[in-house]
Each structure stands twice: as C-alpha cells, then as structure tokens.
Amino acid sequence: MLAQLPPALQNLQLPLRLRLWDGHEFNLGPTPSVTIVVKDPQMVTQFTHPSLDALGAAFVEGKLELEGSISEVIRVCDELSTALLDEDEDSQPVRTVHDKETDAKAISYHYDLSNAFYQLWLDSDMAYSCAYFETGSESLEQAQQAKFRHLCRKLRLQPGDYLLDVGCGWGGLARYAAREFGAKVFGITLSKEQLALARERVKAEGLEDQIELQLLDYRDLPQDGRFDKVVSVGMFEHVGHANLAEYCKTLFGAVKEGGLVMNHGITAKHTDGRPVGRGAGDFIEKYVFPNGELPHLAMISAEISEAGLEIVDVESLRLHYARTLDHWSERLEDNLEAAAKLVPDQALRIWRLYLAGCAYAFARGWINLHQILAVKAHADGSHELPWTRDDIYNP
Amino acid sequence: MLAQLPPALQNLQLPLRLRLWDGHEFNLGPTPSVTIVVKDPQMVTQFTHPSLDALGAAFVEGKLELEGSISEVIRVCDELSTALLDEDEDSQPVRTVHDKETDAKAISYHYDLSNAFYQLWLDSDMAYSCAYFETGSESLEQAQQAKFRHLCRKLRLQPGDYLLDVGCGWGGLARYAAREFGAKVFGITLSKEQLALARERVKAEGLEDQIELQLLDYRDLPQDGRFDKVVSVGMFEHVGHANLAEYCKTLFGAVKEGGLVMNHGITAKHTDGRPVGRGAGDFIEKYVFPNGELPHLAMISAEISEAGLEIVDVESLRLHYARTLDHWSERLEDNLEAAAKLVPDQALRIWRLYLAGCAYAFARGWINLHQILAVKAHADGSHELPWTRDDIYNP
Numbered sequence: 001m002l003a004q005l006p007p008a009l010q011n012l013q014l015p016l017r018l019r020l021w022d023g024h025e026f027n028l029g030p031t032p033s034v035t036i037v038v039k040d041p042q043m044v045t046q047f048t049h050p051s052l053d054a055l056g057a058a059f060v061e062g063k064l065e066l067e068g069s070i071s072e073v074i075r076v077c078d079e080l081s082t083a084l085l086d087e088d089e090d091s092q093p094v095r096t097v098h099d100k101e102t103d104a105k106a107i108s109y110h111y112d113l114s115n116a117f118y119q120l121w122l123d124s125d126m127a128y129s130c131a132y133f134e135t136g137s138e139s140l141e142q143a144q145q146a147k148f149r150h151l152c153r154k155l156r157l158q159p160g161d162y163l164l165d166v167g168c169g170w171g172g173l174a175r176y177a178a179r180e181f182g183a184k185v186f187g188i189t190l191s192k193e194q195l196a197l198a199r200e201r202v203k204a205e206g207l208e209d210q211i212e213l214q215l216l217d218y219r220d221l222p223q224d225g226r227f228d229k230v231v232s233v234g235m236f237e238h239v240g241h242a243n244l245a246e247y248c249k250t251l252f253g254a255v256k257e258g259g260l261v262m263n264h265g266i267t268a269k270h271t272d273g274r275p276v277g278r279g280a281g282d283f284i285e286k287y288v289f290p291n292g293e294l295p296h297l298a299m300i301s302a303e304i305s306e307a308g309l310e311i312v313d314v315e316s317l318r319l320h321y322a323r324t325l326d327h328w329s330e331r332l333e334d335n336l337e338a339a340a341k342l343v344p345d346q347a348l349r350i351w352r353l354y355l356a357g358c359a360y361a362f363a364r365g366w367i368n369l370h371q372i373l374a375v376k377a378h379a380d381g382s383h384e385l386p387w388t389r390d391d392i393y394n395p
Numbered sequence: 396m397l398a399q400l401p402p403a404l405q406n407l408q409l410p411l412r413l414r415l416w417d418g419h420e421f422n423l424g425p426t427p428s429v430t431i432v433v434k435d436p437q438m439v440t441q442f443t444h445p446s447l448d449a450l451g452a453a454f455v456e457g458k459l460e461l462e463g464s465i466s467e468v469i470r471v472c473d474e475l476s477t478a479l480l481d482e483d484e485d486s487q488p489v490r491t492v493h494d495k496e497t498d499a500k501a502i503s504y505h506y507d508l509s510n511a512f513y514q515l516w517l518d519s520d521m522a523y524s525c526a527y528f529e530t531g532s533e534s535l536e537q538a539q540q541a542k543f544r545h546l547c548r549k550l551r552l553q554p555g556d557y558l559l560d561v562g563c564g565w566g567g568l569a570r571y572a573a574r575e576f577g578a579k580v581f582g583i584t585l586s587k588e589q590l591a592l593a594r595e596r597v598k599a600e601g602l603e604d605q606i607e608l609q610l611l612d613y614r615d616l617p618q619d620g621r622f623d624k625v626v627s628v629g630m631f632e633h634v635g636h637a638n639l640a641e642y643c644k645t646l647f648g649a650v651k652e653g654g655l656v657m658n659h660g661i662t663a664k665h666t667d668g669r670p671v672g673r674g675a676g677d678f679i680e681k682y683v684f685p686n687g688e689l690p691h692l693a694m695i696s697a698e699i700s701e702a703g704l705e706i707v708d709v710e711s712l713r714l715h716y717a718r719t720l721d722h723w724s725e726r727l728e729d730n731l732e733a734a735a736k737l738v739p740d741q742a743l744r745i746w747r748l749y750l751a752g753c754a755y756a757f758a759r760g761w762i763n764l765h766q767i768l769a770v771k772a773h774a775d776g777s778h779e780l781p782w783t784r785d786d787i788y789n790p
Contacts (some may be wrong), residue, residue: 381760
C-alpha cells in the first residue's frame with residue numbers, strides 16, 4: 001500500500017485524482033475533473049513516466065479505469081506527460097511492410113469491426129473522414145454533406161464524368177457524386193463489410209447504373225487513363241511511405257490527360273516523421289491503424305508531383321477534423337451501452353481513446369489534414385482548370 | 396563555305412531558316428517563321444547539338460541574330476533542341492554560395508539595371524511578379540492590381556495590421572496594402588534603384604506615415620514577432636536551397652503568434668532540381684538571375700513547416716505567370732528602340748530571351764508559381780483563420 005505519491009507527482013498541480021486498488025485516493029490538484037482508477041499495483045510506477053502510449057495501453061488492457069469526460073481525460077493525461085517526460089523520449093515510428101495481403105488485413109482489422117458500431121457515431125451517410133464546417137456551427141450531418149460538395153466542386157465534377165473513388169468506404173461520396181453531380185463512379189475498398197453495406201445503399205437509392213463498387217487493391221487499378229477525375233479520401237494514410245510513389249503513379253495512370261486528382265488525407269507535423277506529443281504514436285499503430293503511416297505534406301506533395309501530376313490547390317482542414325472527431329467522440333460517449341453490445345470491451349476502449357485522442361491531436365496541431373488537388377496537364381502544359389478558384393465558392 | 400546542312404539537320408521539318416555569314420540560306424521546312432542569322436562560321440556546329448543555353452549564349456554574345464517574333468523563336472528553338480538532344484543531356488544545376496555580400500551583388504545585377512527600362516514593359520505600379528488574371532481577358536494593369544488584392548485578401552489584411560513585405564521591389568504591393576487595406580507596412584529590398592523609386596512613390600502618394608522602406612537583408616530582420624502579417628513575393632527564388640531553413644525561421648521570428656505568412660514564388664518541376672527542357676537553366680543562372688535557385692514546392696513547404704509555420708492554403712498560378720510574361724515580352728518587343736537607349740545591347744538581348752523564354756517555360760510546365768499561405772498557430776494549436784476560404788471570394 002502506498003502511504004504517499006511517488007516524489008515526481010507530489011509537486012504537480014493537475015485536476016487529476018488517482019484512486020488505488022484498495023480505495024486510497026490522491027488528488028494532484030484541488031478540484032479533480034478526472035479520476036484514474038489504478039487496478040494493478042504494478043501500474044503505479046507508470047505514473048512517474050506517463051507516456052500517452054503506455055497509459056492508453058494500460059486502459060485498453062483493463063489495468064486502469066478512467067472517470068470523467070473522455071476529452072478531459074486526454075487533456076489532463078497530456079498535461080501529466082508534458083510535465084514529466086522529456087521531449088526527446090519520443091519513440092521513432094515503425095516502418096512496416098505494405099504488400100497486398102498485409103494491407104488487406106490491416107484494413108479489415110479497422111473497417112470490418114462492425115458496421116452497426118460505426119453507425120452509432122458516424123453521420124447517416126457514414127462519412128468516415130474529416131467533415132467541412134462552413135460556418136463552424138452546423139451539425140455533423142450538414143458538415144459531411146458539405147465535405148462531399150466541396151470535394152465535387154474542387155474536382156469541377158460534371159454530369160457524365162467518370163470518377164474513380166479510391167478507398168470508397170461506405171460509399172457516401174460515390175452516391176453524392178452520382179446523385180448531385182450526375183457522375184458515373186467506380187469505387188474500390190479493401191473492406192468487405194464496407195463493400196456490402198455500400199452496395200446495399202447504392203441499390204436502395206437506385207443508383208446501380210451509375211455506381212460500380214469493387215473489392216480491389218489500388219495496385220490493381222486499370223492504367224489506361226479511363227477516368228475523368230480521381231478522388232481519394234482518407235486513403236494515403238494506409239499506403240506507407242515506401243509505396244507512396246507507386247500509389248501516386250497508379251493514380252496518374254488511371255486518370256486521363258487534363259483530368260484532376262484529389263487526395264484528402266492526414267499529414268504528419270514533421271518532415272522526418274518523428275512523433276509529436278509525448279509518445280502518442282505507438283498506440284495508434286498498435287491498436288487503431290496497424291500499418292498506418294502519415295506522410296508530411298512535403299512528402300506526399302513530392303510523390304504526387306514526381307508521378308507527373310501538378311499540384312494546383314492545397315487546403316488545410318485541421319480544425320475541421322478536430323471538430324469532426326469531437327462530434328464522433330461525443331456520439332460514441334452518448335452510446336456506450338449500445339456500443340458495448342456490438343464490439344468487444346477492448347475494442348470499445350480503443351475506439352474511445354482514439355477518437356478523443358485524435359480530436360486533441362488535431363486541435364493541438366500534432367497532425368493535420370490536407371486536401372491536395374492536382375491536374376494531369378496535357379503534353380503541351382495546358383489544362384482546362386478555370387483561372388481562379390472563385391467557381392468553388394460562387395458556383 | 397557550307398555546300399549543305401550538317402546531316403543531323405537535313406531530316407528535320409521545322410519552320411526555321413538558317414542564313415550564313417556569306418548570305419547562303421537553308422530552310423529546314425517549307426515556310427520558315429524564324430530566321431537565325433549565323434554570323435560566325437564556328438557557330439554552325441552548334442546546330443547539330445543545339446541546347447537552349449548554347450543558342451541563348453550565342454545570341455547574347457552577338458554570334459547569332461534572330462529574325463521573327465521572339466516567342467516563335469523560343470518555340471522553334473525548343474523544337475530543334477527537342478529533336479536533336481537527348482533528355483539526359485541536361486546539365487545539373489550549380490549550387491552557389493549565399494552570403495549577404497554575394498546576394499546583394501546578385502540582386503543589384505538584376506534589379507539595379509535601370510528603372511526606366513523596367514518601366515518600359517512593366518505595369519505602371521511596376522509589379523515585377525506573376526499577375527492574377529481573374530477572367531483571363533483583363534489587362535496587365537488590372538491583373539497586377541488583382542494580384543495585390545488577392546494577396547491582401549488571403550492575408551486577411553485588416554486596417555492597422557503591421558505588414559512585413561520581404562523583397563518589396565518598387566513598392567507597389569506596399570502602397571496597395573496601405574492605401575486599400577489601411578495596413579502599416581515595413582518593406583525591405585537589396586536594390587538601391589528599387590528603394591529610391593519606391594520611396595519617391597510612397598512620398599508622392601503621401602503614404603510616408605504608413606510605409607517604411609529599408610535597404611536590408613532578410614537575415615537582419617527583427618525577430619521579436621512584431622509583425623501581424625508577412626508577405627514575400629518573388630523572393631525565395633533568390634535565397635538558395637542551403638539558406639531556405641534560415642529564411643523560413645526568420646519569417647517565423649518576425650511574425651506574431653496567430654499571424655499569417657504568404658510566400659509567393661517560382662517553384663521547380665522536379666524535387667531533385669534536375670532541369671526541365673533541353674538545357675535551359677544555365678542561361679538563367681549565367682545571364683539573368685545569378686545565384687537564383689528554384690526550390691520544388693515540396694522543399695519550400697518542408698522548410699516553412701519545419702520553421703514552425705503551418706501551411707493552410709496553396710494555389711498554383713502557373714498559367715497566370717505565362718500570360719504575365721507574354722505581356723511583358725510583347726511590351727518590350729514593342730519598345731525595342733527606346734530600350735536600346737536605356738541598357739547595353741547585351742542586356743537587352745538577355746532580357747528579350749529571358750522574358751519570352753520564361754513565358755514558354757511556364758506555359759509548358761517546366762516551372763511553376765505557387766502562393767503558399769501559412770499560419771503561426773498559438774501554442775495550444777489554435778488560430779483565427781476563418782473556417783473556409785469563402786471570404787477571399789466573397790469579401
């Protein structure tokens with residue numbers, strides 16, 4: 001039994017209470033907003049060296065319980081780790097193998113978890129990527145529709161355009177592009193659960209003539225320039241640095257001359273890939289997105305460019321993603337009982353931390369979201385883009 | 396005397412005539428639009444291995460004369476070099492020293508040439524950078540004013556904002572920002588000729604209370620975060636790859652937390668700096684912009700980002716620069732007699748080729764122009780930018 005806090009913790013002023021396995025409580029500040037329940041005596045030493053990864057892992061493994069709002073838990077734990085850890089204690093990111101089999105397993109691990117679970121906290125179209133808040137006060141539903149519209153407008157999507165959607169998820173964007181912009185869409189995913197529900201929804205809307213969805217690896221895409229436009233949302237994060245060049249060349253090969261390619265994805269803060277925040281990257285790799293690798297904007301821009309595509313428009317939506325994740329996290333927290341019936345307890349613990357943690361990471365600027373629009377110019381250097389971006393805002 | 400063309404040239408079909416020192420003429424195709432007058436017998440061998448650099452140098456040195464429109468000359472010479480040179484014959488770019496003294500000399504070489512000469516072909520505000528054509532059909536005057544406005548809008552410039560203008564040229568943007576947006580401006584340049592005329596124009600408009608202009612190296616800028624906004628137009632091309640990190644850190648140090656930094660400049664096509672077009676880079680380095688070095692978008696983005704600035708908005712204006720240079724080149728061609736009285740014959744030859752050549756290079760996509768907007772976020776990751784870019788287009 002501990003008579004007192006470890007010395008390192010005694011001088012901190014944080015709104016944090018530790019409750020031990022035997023009922024003893026220690027307040028690190030006057031009015032605790034968060035309580036960490038330590039169920040295993042061996043865990044106490046963790047608090048003298050509290051990396052976010054280690055705390056997260058302990059929660060996932062049931063060695064800790066958390067009381068208080070999940071977003072406040074994340075904030076206070078970050079303050080704790082900031083106070084006690086040196087910045088250079090960050091671990092270096094692991095670079096993993098990305099072949100078709102490994103990638104398919106990694107995608108399945110995350111996206112095949114349970115459609116019903118994702119429906120609990122995503123919008124009704126199940127857009128599982130950064131929304132677009134035009135005023136900052138609209139609902140998640142509205143902001144996800146606005147994201148679809150913003151992407152279609154940036155792509156200057158026209159009736160009859162043949163659109164390739166790489167990583168189509170549950171098909172929300174594909175159906176929007178077909179329904180609202182009259183596009184013909186070919187969408188691919190590696191998740192069987194996504195594909196099944198996405199096809200169901202296409203059929204329910206009677207859009208089978210306009211939309212074809214396939215379980216397909218991006219490396220197997222046709223390379224005959226048959227597509228007028230390409231959109232890839234929340235996809236390049238799964239490709240891996242070693243394969244980014246091949247990925248970009250594949251998009252180049254799929255789109256016609258004069259065509260547009262939109263990459264919308266999460267980017268790293270640092271060009272050398274070193275993590276930001278006191279040890280918060282391993283948790284994501286281990287529990288959330290195995291085989292995920294975030295490129296810096298400069299890295300993905302270089303690969304897009306070397307593949308022969310010209311970058312014409314980049315927009316950061318970092319704070320939009322923070323707000324999107326706030327919505328998701330709040331909706332999940334409001335539906336914990338229902339969620340517990342749909343996924344194993346450990347998965348629920350992981351998703352709770354991941355959603356609140358990523359909301360925090362985007363808000364702090366540890367990670368970013370960039371929409372990168374590129375054109376495959378004609379051989380003489382020309383393209384058909386309008387002179388300005390005014391048409392996106394005054395269509 | 397040549398009885399016939401060198402074999403390499405005999406099978407070409409180009410609208411090109413060669414006229415030799417002795418009056419002999421050879422047509423490379425049926426209806427020549429361009430005539431190259433070869434004044435020196437030793438030059439004939441150049442045409443079997445016609446890099447754009449070598450042809451340009453020969454013209455500058457008076458060994459060749461050119462007949463036909465200058466833009467057609469560039470186009471036909473590129474076809475000639477494309478037909479006869481291998482792509483891998485490109486020379487690698489020279490990386491040069493960039494200390495304050497060398498940089499000051501390099502800037503002086505180009506920008507101190509003659510204010511009256513630049514006035515012959517620039518717009519009345521002497522904006523010596525890519526204009527912004529909102530419809531594609533407006534005049535150069537209108538498009539340069541639109542460029543100033545576009546930059547000020549992207550910077551969300553407010554009355555009373557303290558704006559740093561790094562590389563202020565003849566002060567057109569500084570006066571626009573002060574006059575139209577009520578900003579207080581501190582502008583710096585390394586060109587004495589620019590500074591003198593810029594100060595004169597500030598005085599003529601009665602803007603001395605709002606605008607201060609100094610002959611100053613960027614490395615000597617105050618680092619106390621005193622500026623609300625920073626704008627740098629056509630400047631980072633002179634910094635040099637080795638100094639880009641220091642340059643970006645200096646802008647970071649000059650701007651306050653929450654402030655915006657706009658870099659508007661020419662970017663390279665390839666990430667490794669290899670030249671594009673058959674040997675067209677050395678001419679620029681030797682005769683036009685000594686010590687100039689174009690970074691790829693990925694390189695300047697990486698440096699901006701590693702300096703602590705977050706990239707929020709990138710826009711390519713490549714075809715705008717092609718059109719701007721067309722205007723400049725046409726205006727110079729229309730004023731050759733007046734120009735010849737203002738600068739040495741060799742300088743006029745250089746500037747004629749450089750303007751028409753760069754118009755061609757932008758049109759073909761050999762080089763690009765990117766406006767890169769970044770924010771210095773607050774320590775907690777927040778900033779005051781609006782949710783969308785709509786305000787730029789609907790102010």
